[in-house]
C-alpha cells in the first residue's frame with residue numbers, strides 16, 4: 001500500500017482542473033509556480049501553445065524553452081531511453097526533482113521545432129514544486145515553460161509579478177506564494193561526459209556538481225562579450241532589468257556603497273551584507289536570503305520610483321555565482337569597491 005500525497009484544499013483541486021482545461025482543450029498558456037521562479041507554461045507538444053508562449057512574453061524566437069516533466073517515463077517519451085546517459089542518471093539521481101535543467105539530444109518528431117529554436121538539444125527539468133508536479137501529472141502534458149516575465153524584465157517570484165507583466169495576455173496564474181529558490185534553474189550540459197559545462201548558474205551550484213560528478217565542471221558566465229553564439233542562447237540578451245539603472249558594487253563595502261549612492265538622487269539599495277541602511281535611500285534588506293529576494297527586491301525598488309538601484313555584490317562562488325550572474329546581466333554599471341579612490345576605498 002502506498003500513501004499518495006494529496007492536495008487537500010478543494011480550491012486547489014478546482015484550480016488544477018481549470019488549468020488542465022486551459023492547457024489541453026484550449027492549448028493556452030498559464031502562469032505556473034515552480035520552486036525557482038514562476039513559469040509561463042503550455043503543452044510542449046503543441047505548436048500553437050508554444051507560439052503563444054513566445055507571443056505572450058514577446059520572447060525572441062531564437063531562444064529555446066525548457067520542457068518540464070514529472071516522471072522518468074515522461075523524460076523517456078520525450079528524448080528516448082538511449083539519450084539518457086550514465087552521467088545524466090547520476091545528476092538526475094542527486095538533484096531531480098529540483099532546480100537543475102539538463103540537455104538531451106533531440107528526438108525527431110516529438111516536439112515542434114520552435115521549442116528548441118534550432119538547437120540540436122532539448123533542455124528538460126523535473127521541478128520539485130508540488131503544484132508544478134501535480135499539474136504535469138494531472139494534465140499529462142510535458143510543459144514548455146520559460147520564466148513568466150515579459151522578456152527582459154526580472155523573473156517573477158510572486159504571482160503578482162506575473163499578473164503585472166502578462167495581464168490581458170494569459171487566462172490564468174496559479175498562485176502558490178513566493179518561490180523558495182528565487183533564481184532560475186542551473187542549466188547543465190553533459191554532452192561531453194568528460195567536460196560537463198554549466199551554461200547558466202542557478203540553484204544547484206558548480207561546486208555541488210563537481211563533487212557529484214568527480215570531474216571539474218566548467219561555468220559559462222553568459223556575458224554578452226563572451227561569445228557571439230553563447231551555448232545557452234538566452235544568455236546573450238540583456239536580462240532581468242528593472243526600469244531603474246542597476247549599479248552593482250563588487251567586493252562591496254559599506255563605505256563604497258554609500259559613495260556610489262551619493263552620486264544619484266533617488267536611490268534604492270539592495271542590501272545583502274551591510275548591517276545598516278544608507279541614510280536617505282530606499283532600502284531593501286535582503287540579508288536573510290539574498291538569492292530568494294533578488295528579483296522581488298528589484299521589482300519592489302522599481303515600484304518605489306528610484307532612479308538607480310545599487311546592489312551590494314556577493315562572493316562569486318557557490319550560490320553567490322548565480323546571484324552575481326543575474327545582477328551583472330541586469331547592470332548598467334559595475335563598480336569594483338577596491339578600485340574606488342579616496343575615502344570610498346577605505347574598507348569598513
Ligand code: TXA
Nearest residue numbers: 036039064119121122123146147184185232233234235
Ligand atoms: O528555473 C527555470 O529554469 C525556469 C522555471 C520556469 O522552470 N525557467 C526558465 O526558463 O528560466 P527560461 O526560458 O527563462 O530560461 C531558459 C534558459 C535560456 O537561457 C535558454 O537559452 C536556455 O535555458 N536553453 C533552453 N534550451 C536550451 C538548449 N537546448 N541549449 C542550450 N540552452 C538552452
Ligand code: MG
Nearest residue numbers: 146147155184
Ligand atoms: Mg527567463
